[in-house]
Amino acid sequence: MSIKDVATTPFDDQKPGTAGLRKPVSRFQTPHYLENFVQAVFDSVPSLKGGRLVVGGDGRYFNDQAADTILRMAAANGVEQVIIGCQALLSTPAAAHLIAQESAAGGFLLTASHNPGGPDGDFGIKFNIAGGGQAPAELTDRIHTRSREIRQYHISDQTCPGFAEIGESRLEDMMIRVVDPVAEHVNLMARCFDFDAIRDWLHNKPRRFVFDAMHAVTGPYAREIFVHQLGLSEDVVRNGQPKPDFNGSHPDPNPHDAHAFLEAFQALPEGEIGAASDGDGDRNMILGRQNGRALVVSPCDSLAVIAANHHCIPALADGLKGVARSMPTSRALDRVAQELGIPCHETPTGWRFFASLLDGGYIRLCGEESFGTSSDHVREKDGLWAVLAWLQILASRDMTVAELLDEHWSRFGRDYFARHDFNLSIEQGQAVMERLSTLVEAGEYRDCPVDRFDYTDPVSGHRVEAQGYRLFTDNGRAVFRLSGTGTRGATLRIYLEQHMPAQEDCRQDMVTVLEPMRALASEAAQLEALTGKPRADQVI
CATH class of the missing domain: 3.40.120.10 (Alpha-D-Glucose-1,6-Bisphosphate, subunit A, domain 3)
Incomplete structure (x- = not known):
């Protein structure tokens, strides 16, 4: 010793x-x-x-x-x-x-x-x-x-x-x-999904799918699933070799950081569905094509579409029992849950809150706006699971991504959603939060209710407070919170949401639809006065 x-x-x-x-x-x-x-x-x-x-x-x-x-x-x-x-x-x-x-x-x-x-x-x-x-x-x-x-x-x-x-x-x-870091998880995916059905659908048009691993950990997993298990060509998996610096890129599967993949997918004439994952494999981005252009599926819509079509997924075909979303995530999932007659739980940001609900048997499907989705097969979000869920649904329905979204919106309406990130000093972030706290004390801003989100875990009874602030309009919502995932300064995140009923035009421009809510949120939080920034540093 x-x-x-x-x-x-x-x-x-x-x-x-x-x-x-x-x-x-x-x-x-x-x-x-x-x-x-x-x-x-x-x-x-x-x-x-x-x-x-x-x-x-x-x-x-x-x-x-x-x-x-x-x-x-x-x-x-x-x-x-x-x-x-x-x-x-x-x-x-x-x-x-x-x-x-x-x-x-x-x-x-x-x-x-x-x-x-x-x-x-x-x-x-x-x-x-x-x-x-x-x-x-x-x-x-x-x-x-x-x-x-x-x-x-x-x-x-x-x-x-x-x-x-x-x-x-x-x-x-x-x-x-x-x-072997790959084998057991791939075996788990094979038990969750019908690989034969996905393989048959993909092989009808062999170049309809492409996956970007972003030089991160999912490369070997994606190659085993898509190339060896589903029989697709090697070039289906892009940037599949993990690298210590992710080849100098920011391994976040969102339209801003994965813009190179969006451009590559746009240039792929046969591409019908694209997907990407992040550094550690727990996030996902789904792409489709509409009118010849790349279409980014909102992670909020992605979660809602999976819930509405859960019967297509073998592991979930016997029913959901319950679902959950993080508080900043749009309420698209709530509308599906209401139609299915099951509860939809709203939790603070952080997967541990979902894990508690999963362990307690309250839910079987959950997700968050930051491109994380998963089910009761593990107690973490799972990027490849979400990609396979989309492939399984598309194979079962024999539809394109755009067709599936259009059908979903015609049934449930559309929740337009965007996240505005402000890179601030810690002092600036705290000043905005203090301003919002005063609005909560007043209970409203310009006749719009304002509240603070607190949460009590129904399984453990543990309570957490001040998980963000919310401003409500008749069909919209703005959520404000400071992110806890960065390592420098503070990131203020403002989540904007506007519901459009099914009978309305659900293909309107996202920026145009959300502009009134953006202006209201900025005014309520006194953003320009407190931060010097009239607009976000990044919009996702």
Whole structure:
């Protein structure tokens, strides 16, 4: 045994956000920084001692070094067995599935999701609990408390056997199992969907589909599914080789950051459906074609369309029971749930709230406006699952993306939706929130109700407050919140929504329809006066 107790002092910036701890790579490279946080997790989760631990990440810069440190600390903290993806790779949904399948006490996921990578980019680490879901607030609070009082961490000074090849080895008294990061999750997808039906539909027009992995972790998963399982050509998967810096790109599957893919899809004459995923594989973007132009499916519409056509998906064909969306996500899902006669739960942003509802048996399908969708097959959002859900529905209905959307809007109406992001200083962001708080006290702005969103988990009873502010009109809504996924400054996000009834023209210009709500939201929050910005830095 060669276990060392290393003296350390606390850092004051290790409070986990909704998706763990995200910081610039340089911060994680600070001596003892990663070790302190990892030890705080071991100290806060006693079941890890003598238990199993899953480790893997999205392959971004610093992934291998962090995995090596975690394995040596796991051995020093009495973990019986670590299960790690080969080359320390695991998509977030694949890791969640592996935690559940292996009855592990939890897992370390090394990812900053859609944030840029590379030496000058971001790194992240989060702990998912037994069952695969994100750590609840009670646990992240304990981890944070422990990180502020930590005085030593435990680590083996033996050389880690490595994780470049599938197989078994030992470190101290701990077994290390290096597993294929792709196989089990692909097997899970094959149980959720009818691959034969999707394959037959795709092969009618072999070049109707293309997928962009954005040089992120889903490349190997997509190649196995679309090329090897569904028999499509290799060039269907673009940018399929994971790279530590995502080839210098921002691996976020949205129209702004994936503009190169939109342009490539636009230039593909045969393309009927395109899809992309993000850094760690938990987000998705769906593209179609309308009047010869690329059509980006709103993630809010995507979730609602999947719910309305759930009977086409084998794993959901026996019924939904309930659905859920994050509070900023448009209410398109609510309209489907009402027709299906099932509850639609509105939760704060953060997948852990969905995981609680899934564990409690309240829901089977859930999603959020930030391009995340999933079902009860795992306790994380799953980008490839959402893509396959669309392919399954299109194959079953034998429709194009545009045709499916038109049918949906003619049935439920359309919820026009956009997110306006303002990159601000922390002080500016707080000033806007304080302004909105005064409107809540008044109860309205220009006869429009204003409220603050608080939430009580129906499963755990845990309550969280001040999750955002909402301004309502007759058929519209503006939601204001500060994002917790960035690593620098503050991002104010304003979500604009306007419902258009089914009997109206549901193909109107998005910007035109939402402009009155944008102007009202800007005026109510005094954006230009408080931030100096009359318009958003980014619109998604």
